[in-house]
Amino acid sequence: MAVTSRRDKIDEGMESGMNRMMVSAASFIVMLAAASSGSAQQVPKPIAEWPRPAEFPKEDRAAAIQHFHKARDYAVGDLFADFALRCVTNPKYLTRVNNEQYDGHVEPMQVFDDLYRVGQMAVSAWALKTSDGIVLFDTLNNEEEARDILEPALRKVGLDPKDVKWAILTHSHGDHFGGAPYFQRKGTRIIASDLDWKAMAAGKGRVPAPSRDMTVTDGQTMTFGKTAVTFYVTPGHTIGTLSTIFPVTDRGAKHLVGFYGGAGLPRDVDAKRAQIASLSRWRTITTKAGVDAQIGNHPLNDEGLERDEQLLYRRKQDPNPYVLGRAMYQNYLGIQEECVRFALARDGFRD
Structure with missing residues (x-):
């Protein structure tokens, strides 16, 4: 029978301790390597690879x-951000x-008594509560x-998602x-313009x-x-962009929303010209209707993040930031229209 001496036990303990130290050291090295790897990923790009401002060599100065300057003249008060x-x-x-339009969570917000923002940071969706169910704007x-x-x-x-009966698609992106x-599989009716139905079917989205x-x-x-929504086809951002006018209330006070369905700057010249014509017509339509409230389909298009924070901390005496006034x-x-004209001039063209 083998006899284990006190010395043997000491040697075994030292060996075990050394093994633990080696494991700890190896773990530390792995952690250090991982940290170094993470640091390496955060090394700034070489200056030569930095994004450069777009250039406009054909600009009609x-x-x-x-x-x-016409656009700047319209940009009074809070509208400077749009300019x-x-x-x-x-x-x-x-x-x-x-970089400002990243996929990210935002808190949903009741913007009017019957209208709610329910999207994300990069793109908006809106829920209009009616007496016969919910109308979604975009999905x-x-x-x-x-x-x-x-x-x-x-x-x-x-709100109950089961009450979503209609979804209006502002455009075919x-x-x-x-x-x-x-939503369609759940029975929601989907609404769009003819031209954008065709664009979606063609796979352009x-x-x-x-x-x-x-x-x-x-x-x-x-x-x-009991809620009437009036539709207008306003080509430019897409060929069949839908813009809408509908009533809302804010603490019981009546307002009229003008929701232009595609404010993003078109890329090509013909689309820019179509956008200018649509915005000019939309100005006439909304003036006659008496529109006084504005929403957009990206938070960046209607200062949604900033306005929602104002609503979150709104006092009794504060106005609704989405109500601009007529x-x-x-x-x-005017800012939207003149800035598209400005972009067209940068391309070397006039409308």
Whole structure:
């Protein structure tokens, strides 16, 4: 029978201790390597690879100056942010614009008594509560966002996703119709213009499109419960962009929302000219209707993040930041129109 001496036990203990120290040292080395790897990933890009401002070698400078300053003259008060976005950063500093429109969570918000923002940081969705169910405006990027962002947002503001009966698609870009098939399978009726139905069917949105359903025409009014929504086809951002006018209330006071369906700057010259014509017409339509409130389909388009924070900390005496007033709403549209003209002049063209 083997006899273990006290010395043997000491040697075994020392060996065990050394083994533990070696394991700890190895673990430390792994952690250090991981930290070093993480640090290496954060090394700034070489200056030569930094994004550069867009250049406009064909710019009609005289026309550009004219429209830049016309837009600036409209940009009174809080509207300066719209001027800065449309005439300064986009598209000259497009990386900055894109970095502000990241996929991220935002708190859903009751904006009016019957209208709620239920989207995300990069793209908006809106829920209009009517006496006969919920009307959605846009459905985010895809079915996952419809299920995991839109529906939970509806619940958080006290609405039931089962009450979503209609979804209006403002235009045929995938970040606005991507979640529509999810709702369509649940029985939601999907509404779009004829031209954008065709664009979605052609696969221009790069995500699965909903099956063609309800089509609205320019100037058509549909009544959802007791709420009337009037549709206008305003090409430019897409060929069949839908813009809408509908009533809301704020603490019981009546207002009229003008929701221009695609304020983003078009890329090509013909689309820019179409956008200018649509904005000019929209100004006439909304002036006659008496529109005084503005929302957009990206938080960056309507200062949604900033306005929602104002609503979160709103006092009894504070106005609703989405209510611009009739004159200021027209100023907002003037900025949009003149900044598109400015962009066209940068391309070397005039409308």
